[in-house]
Amino acid sequence: MTAAGGQAWETLRHDVLVIGAGGAGLRAAVAVSEVGLSVGVVSKSLLGKAHTVMAEGGVAAALGHLDAEDSPDVHFRDTMKSGHFVNSARMAELLTAEAPERVWELERWGAVFDRTPAGQILQRAFGAHSYRRLCHVGDHTGKELLRTLQNRVTQLGVAFYPEVIVTRLFRDDSGMAGALAYRRVDGRFVLLRAPAIVLATGGWGRVYAVTSNSWESTGDGTALAFAAGADLMDMEMVQFHPTGMVWPPGVRGLLVTEGVRGEGGILLNAQGRRFMADYDPKRMELSSRDVVARAIYQEVQAGRGTPHGGARLDITARGAAFISRKLPSMRAQFLALADVDITREAMEVAPTCHYMMGGVRVDPDTCATRVPGLFAAGEVAAGLHGANRLGGNSLADLLVFGKRAGDAAARFAAASVHLPVVAASEIEEEVARVLAPLRQPLGPSPYGLHSALQEVMTRCGGIVRSGPGLQNGLQQVLEMQERAARLAAPGGTLYNPGWNLALELDAMLLLGEAILRSALERTESRGAHYRTDFPEEDAAWGKQNVVITRDRGGSPSLRTVPVAAVTPQQQRVLAPLTQDVTGRAPS
Amino acid sequence: MPSSVRAASATASPTRYWPPWAQSVTTLVVFSAFVLYSFGVVVFERTGQYHNYLSPFFSPPLGQWLGIPFAPAVLVAWIPLLFRGTCYYYRREYYHAFAADPFTCGAPERPERAYTGERAWPWVVSNWHRYWWYLAAIVLLFLWKDTVSAFIFQGQFGVGVGSVIMLGNVVLLTAYTLSCHAFRHLIGGSRDCFACPRGIEAVRPPVRFRWWQRISRWNRHHGRWAWASMMSVWATDVYIRLLLAHIIPDVRLLK
C-alpha cells in the first residue's frame, strides 16, 4: 500500500495486463496464460457479463459444413466487399483463415454448438454472407463463446479483477508501465503494473441514444489508448443494426438478432409491402446491414413506418415450433418486454447503434498499436471491418485477434528487460483528477450531459449525416467538453454510478468528437457512412482511411492515410468481385 | 443480516395467483389425512377383499400366503410407504409442508437449527430410493394381476364400477412408477453418451435414448402422477370398504 494525498493504492504486478473481459480480452488472457506468463484481466463488470453475451447470431467461419463450396477465400471476398475495400486485406485474410481453428478450439474447451444431420457444427445464413457460415447455438452464441472462454480462464487460474475501472495508462518509450484503476466495490485505487497491455474494451455505442450496447460500451479503452499516444482510425464508420426493438420505450434499441432474417423473417412497411425489393431485390432482407438499416430509415422517413416509427419484421410463416427452437431468446424477449408473441405476430423494428468499425489503429498481424507494449483487439481495434461489418465477423474477430494480441503481448512481455517505474506524483495527479467530480459541490449532472450528448450524436452523427449537421454537432460536443470539466457527482467512492458516468463521459465526448470530425472529413458515402450532401461513393476516398493522431497539445488532429495495399495473392482471390463491379456475373 | 433488510420483504407478488403458502398448507392437510386413513386401514382392517376386488393396500396378500392372521396389510404396506416416502416429489412436498425446510421458498427459517440435508439420518434413506422402486415395481405387477381379476366375475368377463376404478388406479400407479426419477436414471440418465461406442453416425437416436427421452417427458409430471395415484388408491380402498360394509352395491356395467 502506498498513500497519496489521503488516498492509498495497492500495487499488483503481471507480465501482461488485459483490460476488458469480453471475448477478445479473455481469448488474449488464455493465449498469455498458455505460454506460462502471468496475466491479469480487469473488467468493469463481473466475469461473464461483457457485451459479448449479447451477440446472438453466430460466429462466422468458413467450415463449409452445409455448403461445401464455401472456403476462407469466399469469406475473405465477402468481408472485403462488405467493408467497401477500406478495410485491411491482411486482417480479413487472417480472420477468414484462422476462424475455423478458433471455433474448433472452443469445442475442445466445452462449447456446444448446434449440429448438422452429419453431426458437424451447424451453420446458418446471414446478411451478405455468400454461404451458410455462422456457427451458432440457438440465438445465444455470444453467451456460449464467452462462457467457454470464462471457464477456460477460470481453469487456467488467470487473475481476474471484476468491477475495476482503469482511468489511465502509464508508459515510457520502451513499453508500458501499467495502469491506474479503482475498484467499484470498495472505491480503492489499484496500480496494475505490466510491461505489456492488451486493450479489449469494446465499442462506444452509448454515445448514441438508441443503441443495442450495454452501459459498459463507453469507449474507455479507446480514449485510454489515444491518451497514451495511439492512433484512431475509421471513426466515422458506425454500424447501425437494422433491427432493434422500437416499443415499449424502455427497450428501444434492444437488439433483434439478424438470425430472425437468417431463419426466414421478412421486412414489411406499414402498407404491408416487402420493401427490400425496392432496395436490394437480389439479397432482400439478407442484404448488408448498412443497406437494410438505411432502407428501414428511409421507409419511416417517407411516412411508411409503423406507429412507433419502425418496420414490421415477420417470421410467423416458419411456425411456432421452429421459432421456439431456433430463436428462443427472441421469443422470450418479445413476450416478456413487449407483449408480442413472435410466433403469431410481427415484431416492430428500427435501426439501432450496434458496432464501431473504427477504433484504435493496429498492426494486422500482432494487433500492436503505435505505442510500444500496447495492443488492441476486438471492437476497440479498427481495420478489419472497414466501412461495414459483416454479421458474425465480430465473434470471429474476438477469437482470432484476441489470440493474436495475447500472443504478441506475451512475446513483448517476455522480451522486455525492464518495467518502467510510475512516479508517485503521476499517480497522485491522476487520483486527484479522478476524484474531482466527487469533490465538486455544484455542477452539471453527468446523466444530463450524457443524454445531451446522445441526443446530439443521434441527430447529427447518426444513420444519415450532412456537412452542416456534422458541423453543428461538433460545435455542441466541443461545448459539452468544456462543461464536462465541471461535472459534479455527489456521493462516495463506493459503487457510485454517477461518479463512474462522469469519468466515462470524458471518453464518450472525445469519441463523439472523433466520429463527427472523421465524418466531416470523409466527403462521400461509403458503407455505414452516409452523407446527404455526398450521397455517392467516391473512388478516390475508397483508397483512404481517416486517421486521428493526438497532437502535442493533446487534441485530435486528422489526416488521411492510404488503405494498405492488396497483395497479388489477395488480388487473385478478389478477382471475381472486380468482375462483378464491371458488370459481369459473379462466380 | 440486519433486521431492516429482512423486515422489508413484502409478500405481494404478480406471479402467483395463490399465495405461496397455499400449496404447503394443502399438502399438509391432504397428506396428513391420507396418512391417518392409511394407518387405520393397514393396522386395523383385516381384509380388503370383496369378491373379485382387492384393495391395493392388501396386495400382494402376503399375510394369507404366510398364514399370519392379524393386520395382513402391514406386511406389504411398508413398500409403498418407503417408495413414496423417498420419492423426489414427496420429498419436495413434505420438506416444505412438514419440516418447514423451507415452508415456502425464501421464507425465513431458524438458522440455529442444525440442517444436514440428505446426508445424515433420517433423510439419508432417500438415497436408496431405487431399491424401494424395485420392490414397488414387483407390487405393481400384483396390482395388475388383481386388476385382471377384477374383470372376471365367477369365471366370466364382466365390468363393474369397481373394475373401472381398479383399472384407473393401476394405470395411474404405473404412470407414477414409470415416471420416477430413479427409474429415469436407470433407463439412461446415468449415461453421458448414448451414441457410444462411436463408429457409425447415429442420425436416429438409439432405443435407449428414446426411452430415456420418453421417461423424461413423463417425469416432468411426476408430481401430478403422485397426487393422482394417491387419490386413486384412496378412492379404490374407500369404494371396496363401502362394498364390504354393504353401504353401496357394486353396479355391473357389462355382464
Add this chain to the structure above:
Amino acid sequence: MMERSAVPGKERVLYVYRGDDYQGEEVAYRVPVVPGMVVLDALHFIQAHEAPDLAVRWNCKAAHCGSCSGEINGEPRLFCKTRLDAYGSLDIHVHPLRTFPIIRDLVSDVSWNYERAEELVPGFRPAEPPPFHLQQWEVDRVEEFHRCIECFLCQDVCHVLREHGLFGQYWGPQLMVRIAELEMHPMDTASRTDLLHSAAGVGLCNVTHCCTDVCPEGIEITHDAIIPLKERVADQHYDPIAAWLRRLRRPQPTSP
C-alpha cells in the same frame, strides 16, 4: 436513452433499499410511468433525477447477462425483466440479493459463486480432439444447462445457503447446473461424483424446487441437473449392488 415523458398523473412509488450490509432503509422514490416500463427503467430514472449515486448492477438490459439480480417484494427477480405494470396497485419494494453480503444499495457481493467455480475440477475432458461428431439430439440435453446466465437468483433463494448459511458445505444450484453441464457432456470422460459427494455437497439439497421456480431462463434445475446428479452420487456411494457389479465388470489386471 429513452423519452422520459411522464404521463400526467401516472406515477408510481418505488421503495428502494439504500444502505449496506450493516444498516440501511427503504427510500421512497416517485417515478413517472412509461408503457412497458421495467424496474430497471425506474431505477435508471431515479439515478438520473433523484439519486445519482444509487448503486445497481446491470449490463445488457435484455435478460441475457444476469447482472441486475435482486429481490422485488421478497422474490428473487431480474430488474430488467420485471415490469411495473405486473404489480397492478401493489407497492413495489426493491432490494438486493440478501443471501450474499450487500456492498451498497442494490449491489451484493456475489464473488463466492466465482470462487466455487474455480474449485470445480476436473473441467471438461473430451474423449477425442475436435471437430466432434455429435448429433443435435445428443447435445440438446446439455444445451439446456448452457442457457444459464449466472444471475445467481437460484443461489439467492436456496435455503441451504440463504437460511442455514452452509456456504462451506454446499455449492448451490447454479454450480450444480455447471457441474451437470460438464458431467453430462457426451464427449466428457471425467467424473465429478466424488466432488459432488464431498465439497460440492449435493446431498444437502432437499429438492424443494425453489431454485427452479426462480430461474429466468427456465432451466429445470431440480429435475434435469440436481436429481440426476444425486442419482449419480447414489450409484457410487449408496448402491451396494451397483458397486458389486462395477467390481465384476472392471477388467482384471493382466500380468505383463
